[in-house]
Amino acid sequence: MEYVIYEAKDMVGVITINREKALNALNSQVLDELNEAFDAVDLNTVRCVVLTGAGDKSFVAGADIGEMSTLTKAEGEAFGKKGNDLFLKIEKFPIPVIAAINGFALGGGCEISMSCDIRLASDNAVFGQPEVGLGITPGFGGTQRLARIVGIGMAKQMIYTARNIKADEALRIGLVNAVYPQAELMEQALKMAQTIAGNAPIAVRNCKKAINEGLQVSIDEGAVIEEKLFGDCFESYDQKEGMANFLRKKDDPAKVKHVAFKNA
Numbered sequence: 333m334e335y336v337i338y339e340a341k342d343m344v345g346v347i348t349i350n351r352e353k354a355l356n357a358l359n360s361q362v363l364d365e366l367n368e369a370f371d372a373v374d375l376n377t378v379r380c381v382v383l384t385g386a387g388d389k390s391f392v393a394g395a396d397i398g399e400m401s402t403l404t405k406a407e408g409e410a411f412g413k414k415g416n417d418l419f420l421k422i423e424k425f426p427i428p429v430i431a432a433i434n435g436f437a438l439g440g441g442c443e444i445s446m447s448c449d450i451r452l453a454s455d456n457a458v459f460g461q462p463e464v465g466l467g468i469t470p471g472f473g474g475t476q477r478l479a480r481i482v483g484i485g486m487a488k489q490m491i492y493t494a495r496n497i498k499a500d501e502a503l504r505i506g507l508v509n510a511v512y513p514q515a516e517l518m519e520q521a522l523k524m525a526q527t528i529a530g531n532a533p534i535a536v537r538n539c540k541k542a543i544n545e546g547l548q549v550s551i552d553e554g555a556v557i558e559e560k561l562f563g564d565c566f567e568s569y570d571q572k573e574g575m576a577n578f579l580r581k582k583d584d585p586a587k588v589k590h591v592a593f594k595n596a
């Protein structure tokens with residue numbers, strides 16, 4: 333792959349968008365390669381993915397304006413579908429995806445981060461949906477996900493004004509979970525990914541599914557989704573061993589040990 337790097341180590345996968353000269357802007361090739369990279373994640377061994385951008389200036393500066401500038405209506409729709417399909421794939425990816433946002437996250441960059449489960453930002457990160465200034469709408473889920481994350485009023489303000497916000501404001505409105513000095517961002521993202529990877533994988537996957545699917549339906553239907561995914565954890569090695577470990581600890585604190593969950 334020319335613009336995307338995928339590496340996996342210690343149950344954590346790292347996908348890096350590597351088109352630094354164009355501030356990691358998303359053209360069709362980047363979208364295709366990201367799709368390939370997510371397909372390459374071995375779900376038997378990897379339990380959490382970190383998505384980031386190459387360099388220290390930009391996570392993703394949006395969809396590629398050069399490529400979009402000459403699109404016909406039909407091509408625009410096809411480009412939008414390519415992006416939306418990928419972003420939905422990330423959102424529904426069976427294991428958690430953490431966005432490590434190391435600079436500009438504009439337009440499609442803000443949108444791809446919002447399809448991730450958790451957003452961690454560097455202190456130089458800048459977020460925004462500048463599309464209305466370019467004569468288009470946020471087309472990779474921005475009109476849908478931003479309001480779900482930060483609330484309707486703040487989402488409308490960001491989208492209608494096309495004003496960028498800095499990392500501290502993104503933290504204040506709940507767009508990101510945490511802000512770190514640039515030099516610490518990846519270390520912190522990997523640390524969180526390792527913590528997630530150390531928990532029972534079937535349970536973590538089921539939590540992601542329950543939260544995502546529950547948000548689309550009424551609370552009554554959400555409760556049914558939750559019950560099924562809760563039940564699904566039982567009879568697994570991980571559930572039996574996780575609970576047995578707790579009971580052993582109660583009997584004798586000296587028996588406290590880390591459970592090596594097996595994803596089984």
Ligand code: DAK
Nearest residue numbers: 354355357393394395396397408412438439440462470471
């Ligand atoms: N596309 C293509 N190239 C980009 C780019 C982008 N979005 N952003 C930056 N670059 C390129 C620049 O052209 C420049 O390339 P060279 O001239 O060196 O060849 C290089 O990256 C460095 O950028 P600058 O020289 O501009 O760097 P500065 O530090 O001066 O400025 C900046 C950084 C991030 C403030 C500035 O580059 C900028 O404003 N970039 C554009 C940000 C932006 O407006 N992003 C949103 C794009 S719109 C849809 C599907 C998708 C979308 C919407 C609808 N459907 C089909 C419905 C999504 C839309 C978007 O994402």
